[in-house]
Amino acid sequence: MSASEKEELPMLSGMSSYSPEEHIDIAELQRFTVRNRSASMSTTPRSLDYDGENFLVSHTGPLRSERRTPFIQMSGPLLTSKKPDKLVWPILDTKGRLQQVDSVEYPSSNQVDQKESKDNLVGKNEHLLRSGPLGMCNDPYCTTCPTLYSSQARQQKNYRADQRVEFKFHRLFTGDAKGWMKKSSSILSSCWPGVMNPHAKVVQQWNKFFVISCLVSIFIDPLFFFLLTAVEKHKCIVLHWSLATAIASVRSITDFIYFMHMLLQFRLAYIAPETTVVGAGELVDQPKKIALHYLRTYFFIDVFVVLPLPQIMILFVLPKYLGSSSANYAKNLLRATVLLQYVPKFYRFSPLLAGRSASGFIFETAWANFVINLLIYVLAGHVVGSCWYLFGLQRVNQCLRDACKKSAILEYCKDFIDCGTGGDFEKKFEGKNPFWSQWTNNTNATDCFKKDGDFKYGIYGEAVNLTTISSVVTRYIYSLFWGFQQLSTLAGNLVPSKFVWEVLFTMGIVGLGLFLFALLIGNMQNFLQSLGKRRLEMQLRRQDVEQWMNHRRLPEKIRRQVRDSERFNWAATRGVNEEWMLENLPDDLQREIRRHLFKFVEKVRIFTIMEDPILDAIRERLRQKLYIKGSKILYNGGTVDKMTFIVRGKMESVDAVGNVAVLSEGDTCGEELLTWYLDQSSVQEGRKNIRIPGRVISNRTVTCTHNVEVFTLRDSDLEEVTFLFSRFLRSPRFQGSLRYVSPYWRALAASRIQVAWRYRKKRLSRLDTANNGSVPAQR
Structure with a gap:
């Protein structure tokens, strides 16, 4: 074969053409080849953005033939990596096209297919990964969300999602999409968010905003009861239309926010209850399962709560019946609608008011919980006072109807009881209807606005005159005061009439007051007592x-x-209890805290030459001890069972001879125990270590002259430290430092010097006597 023919042959056999549908991460490939290729093979990284240059691969060995070996001999060891075990080398031919060599299989170093494990993890949380930032967990203390996210998979998912969105918008604006429905669905699908993590920061912020909206909503609904007032002059009931439209508008805004929260529940991942039996639970992120879970739990309750029934009654139903005898039934229907929606609404809002949501705590601080408890008490007074005003107005309405039945104008007075919005009602009937003056001057109707009249109002006596006040603020403030008063006194000053619903309302006030005192006031008391x-x-x-x-x-x-x-x-x-607090912390954090708390260890002269591992071992075994003035740490003839390090206070050490030494902050007593453990080294008998039995006997008495705070190192802990670091502790340098700074060793050295000096003097005296033959003179 000629040289030109050899040049035309492909350098690597089995080469397959590159398919543009397959995506290759070039940066990742280059990083992988640099780490795992052989030292005998060199490939220079080049850019793939040009078409004119040739891409050459040089080999030190012969070219491979058609028959390929299953493994390639490397000159160096294979490095373990988290990348796949398939090696792919991209090369460029003379035309600049990207080609791909058949992947060469290498055996996995850890006998586990790492690629499959990553794919399983990505598939398990696929929908959360597609959501981008909305699918990430921002709670650093979370134990349910996935702990490992593949950044490469997330980038690929986002890249593919962006391509799909771009393709949809391209079809939308270029006219490829057929029909208005397809265009609308394309826009909605592109704007509709993916599955969201309940611990995402955006979701947590939305929950806080939703709680504020809930508080506004549950405060707004009882205000519907103040739309109606009584006019004593005309003996009728009036609806304030401007206030009604304002309250309906605010209620519509809160309903819209609640509706948005309902839509969020269809895209909010949840923790499966069956997975919380063992472990922290598993986060479910499949859209179908999320939707079915919400439909089975609170969906229908939320639908009933979010329905704009009061707005429909005010804007469409009441205007048709105002000023007629049927208006009373429409007003009763409005009141019943508000009350029926209020009960399930409060049921759904109560976990949020308590500071809890499906994703955890909303308000975690103690002061926030204190404010929430106070708001709940205010809400209870608000609801009780509003209901009291409503029921009092109902009793006034019933009194007027009873007066109408007793009058001779029964067919006409039914229309007179309802004044509509109160605008031109007087002009409508005065001078035109002869029965209008009879009704306004009716004695029974006039007595309806007197709490001491023939009609028994019971607990609503004060509400009779209140219903005739035109100021909404005055009526609301007094009703709120009445609600607070009755909850605080448990309705102790109320005497209801024989009317059944009035008695039941009084019983409800008593029960609610007891509940608030048992729950809310108790929580506030616990908060104050916690200080x-x-x-x-x-x-x-x-x-x-x-x-x-x-x-x-x-x-x-x-x-x-x-x-x-x-x-x-x-x-x-x-x-x-500091020991109990440290036990629940990680080991490295315990070590750092002990280094901070036990800085005095570095000031103790014995430990100044010790290394950090020995000091950490000693800090780990130190125990705090407190002694009052007059306590004896050691006494003469007793056993030494601990080393004591003085942190605060003073001690006095008195030996058997009577020498006194003052010990203060940074000093140590009981150091002879350390010396004893070092001296009583193990005696080798075969392969067993035998300790010489015995105890250290103290030859001094150590007494606290002040209240003293110390840290002690028990004998068992000291024995363990000396066994672990025996080589360092037996070094001459440490032994010399120990004996130099120790009062015990100083006193021992002084006594031995005295004995040696006296013995030497005695020998010198005997020697002089023997040489001179006479008693030497006294010196």
């Missing part, structure tokens, strides 16, 4: 200690010491 919770615990502990001392008949001296110890213990710790 003095530690003080209450201290008082209870003191009572328990006093009862125990009385039961054990302790002498007064010991009782006084116990009381002082309890007071000092509380003043130093404030009732907080």
